[in-house]
Amino acid sequence: MSDQNNGNHARQPSAPADRDQDAPAHGDATGSPTALVVGGASGIGLATVRAFAAEGYRVVLADVNTEAAERLAAELGVTVLRMDVTDEDSVAAGFAAVADLRAVVNCAGLSMPGPVTDLELSAWRTTIDVCLTGSFLVVKYAGRHVVDGGSVTCIASLNAHQPGTGMASYCSAKAGVVMLVEVAALELAQRGIRVNAINPGLVDTPLVAGVALVPGLREEYLENTPLGRSGSPEEIADMAVFLASDKARWMTGSAIDLNGGAHLRRYPDVLGRVRAMADGT
Numbered sequence: 001m002s003d004q005n006n007g008n009h010a011r012q013p014s015a016p017a018d019r020d021q022d023a024p025a026h027g028d029a030t031g032s033p034t035a036l037v038v039g040g041a042s043g044i045g046l047a048t049v050r051a052f053a054a055e056g057y058r059v060v061l062a063d064v065n066t067e068a069a070e071r072l073a074a075e076l077g078v079t080v081l082r083m084d085v086t087d088e089d090s091v092a093a094g095f096a097a098v099a100d101l102r103a104v105v106n107c108a109g110l111s112m113p114g115p116v117t118d119l120e121l122s123a124w125r126t127t128i129d130v131c132l133t134g135s136f137l138v139v140k141y142a143g144r145h146v147v148d149g150g151s152v153t154c155i156a157s158l159n160a161h162q163p164g165t166g167m168a169s170y171c172s173a174k175a176g177v178v179m180l181v182e183v184a185a186l187e188l189a190q191r192g193i194r195v196n197a198i199n200p201g202l203v204d205t206p207l208v209a210g211v212a213l214v215p216g217l218r219e220e221y222l223e224n225t226p227l228g229r230s231g232s233p234e235e236i237a238d239m240a241v242f243l244a245s246d247k248a249r250w251m252t253g254s255a256i257d258l259n260g261g262a263h264l265r266r267y268p269d270v271l272g273r274v275r276a277m278a279d280g281t
């Protein structure tokens with residue numbers, strides 16, 4: 001159902017002062033609000049693409065890996081563009097190609113786990129590059145291109161404030177994303193642009209497929225989740241749509257725990273479980 005007809009997007013945004021005046025490739029000829037979902041080719045991002053499309057948005061799906069998304073583009077009715085969030089030129093070009101941008105959601109992410117004493121610098125840098133520097137670049141260009149009154153959302157993590165063994169780079173990056181969101185919310189508020197984060201717990205996507213390979217790990221996640229189950233990508237996507245909507249019009253600089261209550265308990269001992277598996281204990 002398109003909610004731009006029932007008031008959620010009724011306010012017509014004004015054009016940002018510094019938007020690139022070159023004709024963008026993906027304009028909005030329909031009057032529908034446009035959403036850009038970065039990291040939209042898989043998992044939470046793909047569910048977010050579907051959720052915004054179902055709400056009547058024109059959706060642009062951006063990802064470093066567009067192969068699968070290209071095949072889905074017609075079925076989803078979305079535009080696909082390649083964007084590498086670690087490359088400023090790529091992010092800048094992607095944003096310049098989208099007109100009348102109302103909502104941006106950054107879902108791009110990965111994790112390269114390992115004990116802090118053994119973690120390769122390259123693994124640390126890759127995680128920080130994609131999760132934190134990538135969020136910075138997306139927020140930087142979103143802040144330039146989103147219309148006044150628009151919305152920017154970053155998918156951070158429960159690990160932004162709940163530490164997990166073996167996850168030093170990921171936890172550090174996600175904590176940084178939440179602070180980035182808070183600073184950007186302060187700076188962009190004068191244009192009515194809201195900037196928020198979502199902190200998911202365990203959500204069943206390709207990113208966490210490895211959890212099932214470690215004996216007892218999934219069970220430990222669920223024991224530490226009061227609602228007793230993992231989340232679906234759609235449950236995160238629903239929150240992303242809500243945050244972009246007028247219903248969240250007074251919400252900015254927030255990091256929303258969306259995890260079945262897992263923030264109320266403790267994070268599983270990922271490293272301990274992996275070591276026990278390696279030791280055969």
Ligand SMILES: NC(=O)c1ccc[n+]([C@@H]2O[C@H](COP(=O)([O-])OP(=O)(O)OC[C@H]3O[C@@H](n4cnc5c(N)ncnc54)[C@H](O)[C@@H]3O)[C@@H](O)[C@H]2O)c1
Pocket residue numbers: 038039040041042043044045062063064065083084085086106107108109110130134155156157158199200201202203204205206207208
């Ligand atoms: N699945 C979970 O349990 C969980 C929990 C908390 C937070 N998150 C976060 O949610 C977000 C989405 O994760 P997911 O579980 O859907 O993972 P996923 O692996 O299914 O999707 C991640 C997407 O990011 C894209 N991506 C990776 N590097 C990129 C780059 N350099 N530029 C552009 N795109 C890039 C990938 O191609 C992929 O499409 C991530 O930021 C992740 O850290 C996931």
